[in-house]
Amino acid sequence: MREVAIIGVGMNKWGELWNKSLRDVFTEAALLAIDDAGVDHIDSMYVGCMSSGLFVGQEHLSSLLADYLGTNPIPAARIESACASGGLALRLGFIEVASGTSDIVLAGGVEKMTDVAVDGATFALSTAADQEYEVYHGITFPGLYAMMARAHMHKYGTTREQLAQVAVKNHHNGSMNPLAQFPQKVTVENVMKSVMIADPLRILDCSPITDGAAAAILCPMDLAKKITKKPLVKIIGSGNATDTIALHSRDDITEIGSTKVAGEKAFKMAGKKPENIDLAEVHDCFTIAEICVIEALGLVDKGKGGKATEDGLTALDGKIPINTSGGLKSKGHPVGATGVAQVCEVVKQLRGEAGDRQIKGAKVGLTQNMGGSGGSSVVHIMEVV
Amino acid sequence: MVGIIGYGAYIPRNRIKVEEIAKVWGTDANSYRKGLFVEEKSVPSPDQDTITMSVEATHYALKRSGIDPQKIGAVYVGSESHPYAVKPSGTVLAEAIGATPEIHCADYEFACKAGSEAMFVCLELVRSGSMEYALAVGADTSQGAPGDALEYTAAAGAASFIMGKDNLLAEAVETYSFMTDTPDFWRREYQYYPRHASRFTGEPAYFKHIIGAAKGILKKVKLEPKDFKYAVFHQPNGKFPLKVGKLLGFKREQLDTGLLCPWMGNTYSGSSPMGLTAILDEAKPDDLILMVSYGSGAGSDAFVWKVTSRITEVQDKAPKTKEILNNNKNYIEYGTYAKYRGKIRKAE
Numbered sequence: 195m196r197e198v199a200i201i202g203v204g205m206n207k208w209g210e211l212w213n214k215s216l217r218d219v220f221t222e223a224a225l226l227a228i229d230d231a232g233v234d235h236i237d238s239m240y241v242g243c244m245s246s247g248l249f250v251g252q253e254h255l256s257s258l259l260a261d262y263l264g265t266n267p268i269p270a271a272r273i274e275s276a277c278a279s280g281g282l283a284l285r286l287g288f289i290e291v292a293s294g295t296s297d298i299v300l301a302g303g304v305e306k307m308t309d310v311a312v313d314g315a316t317f318a319l320s321t322a323a324d325q326e327y328e329v330y331h332g333i334t335f336p337g338l339y340a341m342m343a344r345a346h347m348h349k350y351g352t353t354r355e356q357l358a359q360v361a362v363k364n365h366h367n368g369s370m371n372p373l374a375q376f377p378q379k380v381t382v383e384n385v386m387k388s389v390m391i392a393d394p395l396r397i398l399d400c401s402p403i404t405d406g407a408a409a410a411i412l413c414p415m416d417l418a419k420k421i422t423k424k425p426l427v428k429i430i431g432s433g434n435a436t437d438t439i440a441l442h443s444r445d446d447i448t449e450i451g452s453t454k455v456a457g458e459k460a461f462k463m464a465g466k467k468p469e470n471i472d473l474a475e476v477h478d479c480f481t482i483a484e485i486c487v488i489e490a491l492g493l494v495d496k497g498k499g500g501k502a503t504e505d506g507l508t509a510l511d512g513k514i515p516i517n518t519s520g521g522l523k524s525k526g527h528p529v530g531a532t533g534v535a536q537v538c539e540v541v542k543q544l545r546g547e548a549g550d551r552q553i554k555g556a557k558v559g560l561t562q563n564m565g566g567s568g569g570s571s572v573v574h575i576m577e578v579v
Numbered sequence: 580m581v582g583i584i585g586y587g588a589y590i591p592r593n594r595i596k597v598e599e600i601a602k603v604w605g606t607d608a609n610s611y612r613k614g615l616f617v618e619e620k621s622v623p624s625p626d627q628d629t630i631t632m633s634v635e636a637t638h639y640a641l642k643r644s645g646i647d648p649q650k651i652g653a654v655y656v657g658s659e660s661h662p663y664a665v666k667p668s669g670t671v672l673a674e675a676i677g678a679t680p681e682i683h684c685a686d687y688e689f690a691c692k693a694g695s696e697a698m699f700v701c702l703e704l705v706r707s708g709s710m711e712y713a714l715a716v717g718a719d720t721s722q723g724a725p726g727d728a729l730e731y732t733a734a735a736g737a738a739s740f741i742m743g744k745d746n747l748l749a750e751a752v753e754t755y756s757f758m759t760d761t762p763d764f765w766r767r768e769y770q771y772y773p774r775h776a777s778r779f780t781g782e783p784a785y786f787k788h789i790i791g792a793a794k795g796i797l798k799k800v801k802l803e804p805k806d807f808k809y810a811v812f813h814q815p816n817g818k819f820p821l822k823v824g825k826l827l828g829f830k831r832e833q834l835d836t837g838l839l840c841p842w843m844g845n846t847y848s849g850s851s852p853m854g855l856t857a858i859l860d861e862a863k864p865d866d867l868i869l870m871v872s873y874g875s876g877a878g879s880d881a882f883v884w885k886v887t888s889r890i891t892e893v894q895d896k897a898p899k900t901k902e903i904l905n906n907n908k909n910y911i912e913y914g915t916y917a918k919y920r921g922k923i924r925k926a927e
Contacts, residue, residue: 308778
């Protein structure tokens with residue numbers, strides 16, 4: 195296997211991009227990544243996108259996006275694993291470069307979610323749950339995560355305030371990210387008095403509906419040294435795992451099993467342990483999700499995710515900073531793009547380009563991206579060399 | 580010089596509070612009260628519709644104008660709740676006020692700016708000299724589907740204006756229109772209730788067009804927000820007009836007089852025209868007023884009005900808008916409201 199570097203990353207301003215279409219949003223981010231890498235071509239492309247068919251009535255993204263990026267006839271594939279589509283696109287790009295099949299590969303992600311009304315978006319997102327055994331009975335994602343939150347509170351004593359503190363921290367971090375959709379700071383009181391969505395989750399516990407894209411350029415380490423003068427960020431671990439699609443089929447609904455297994459695989463490949471990680475971007479689609487996944491990754495002890503947040507361990511100046519970008523909560527959550535945007539943030543941090551939210555001396559970063567209520571997860575570990 | 584020679588407004592006496600609607604749908608009334616700045620809204624009685632409210636408002640406009648209705652050359656009613664799909668509202672209105680048969684009549688439709696459209700055309704017909712007086716009405720018994728966000732604001736009311744050349748109480752200093760193809764809110768034939776594109780109705784729709792029209796007319800007349808005593812914008816809720824006013828550089832005291840939505844609701848085609856009537860009720864000679872309507876689909880009509888010395892003679896000749904709004908209120912429960920608004924469907 196060849197060693198693989200990330201030599202370029204690109205992300206545009208996320209939000210309700212009423213005046214842009216899916217192709218515009220993707221092409222902007224892809225060109226930013228290509229410029230950042232300083233390459234004049236790409237050999238292959240993977241794009242994560244969860245549901246362009248339901249959101250904008252467009253499938254066949256491999257052709258469309260290669261066409262509008264001006265890269266025909268390169269091979270291209272659209273990757274779908276619900277909200278983990280972006281992370282999986284990056285993993286497949288990594289495998290393609292590592293295997294020697296292609297040299298310069300673009301791994302991107304995109305979602306255009308605001309062309310449908312809220313009920314249309316809720317329906318599209320619900321297709322990531324089990325249609326026959328969950329969705330037909332009326333459950334939506336806020337409902338599923340609300341049950342996980344209730345179970346976590348019951349089992350470990352996690353408090354409503356601790357959930358709110360995840361949102362407060364991530365909006366604080368996002369206030370320093372010029373690309374974030376909701377860079378406003380919030381207080382615990384704001385969160386706890388915001389509109390109820392699914393008890394105990396309120397609107398400020400939920401990630402928003404977002405239009406956005408992100409892209410990364412991968413190539414072999416040998417080639418990377420010739421192409422770029424920027425600090426080289428190497429992918430040292432990659433893990434992908436699945437779990438039951440339906441939440442009710444799991445032994446313990448407070449544990450994200452797919453993240454646990456994907457994390458173990460990535461740590462093993464990287465030869466690292468949780469204590470070696472300087473920062474992590476994780477999938478905080480709801481505040482409770484961040485608490486569950488930092489436990490599953492072993493970044494904090496099981497059952498202590500809420501307490502760790504309350505104690506500031508996951509803050510920018512904490513022991514293990516989580517979601518320095520603002521996370522899905524503040525930065526936004528265009529589902530297919532999220533996994534790639536997490537990688538963009540880690541690369542910026544490892545290169546020392548993260549501005550006011552820079553973690554000093556960061557050497558090793560982790561990304562965790564998951565689909566649905568945890569039915570699939572992708573974890574990557576990167577190191578600056 | 581052309582402008583307004585008579586004006587009047589009408590609001591049905593029934594009210595329903597936001598809490599009463601929220602209670603039925605299990606929503607948080609405070610998020611509407613604080614988030615959208617709406618407290619209660621007017622509800623038409625079963626025997627009231629766009630035509631009856633237009634007649635009421637026009638009677639007041641005629642009192643203030645003091646003219647012979649036979650001299651009115653055109654009657655234009657703007658609404659998105661004309662009682663008939665085929666058969667004009669304007670014919671009934673014209674007959675009721677004694678303005679027939681030598682009169683041109685048309686019903687207007689452009690979502691919530693149908694009323695200001697009628698005002699715009701009436702001003703130009705008078706300016707052209709083809710008639711002495713023209714009557715413009717904006718009125719709606721607004722529709723909002725049960726449980727939809729619109730239901731908290733969709734209200735009923737009418738504003739009526741008689742345009743002429745002499746004896747003006749407010750001169751139309753300038754007019755300006757701003758329009759694009761923006762599908763934010765619509766209702767197709769045979770549908771009871773309008774549909775809307777949720778948050779898309781905000782920034783790329785309401786704000787873009789009102790700001791476009793306001794900036795356009797201010798540039799045309801070479802005036803700044805500080806030159807105006809009052810400003811009134813379309814009021815889909817209480818929050819949007821205050822926000823757009825602030826974005827344009829107006830202060831709260833310039834906006835408060837014309838702001839009716841928090842206690843009246845959104846009267847669609849009647850919205851900003853009714854706000855203008857509330858301002859005229861209090862205005863003094865030489866006051867400048869900026870009015871900008873908004874209609875989904877989408878467009879805005881902007882007007883700069885300059886109040887004349889005649890205003891003080893007419894203000895008390897008919898009930899004032901805030902008197903109608905604040906007096907003789909009759910609070911109803913959701914069940915009565917549902918019955919009045921035809922929301923209870925009976926089998927044939």
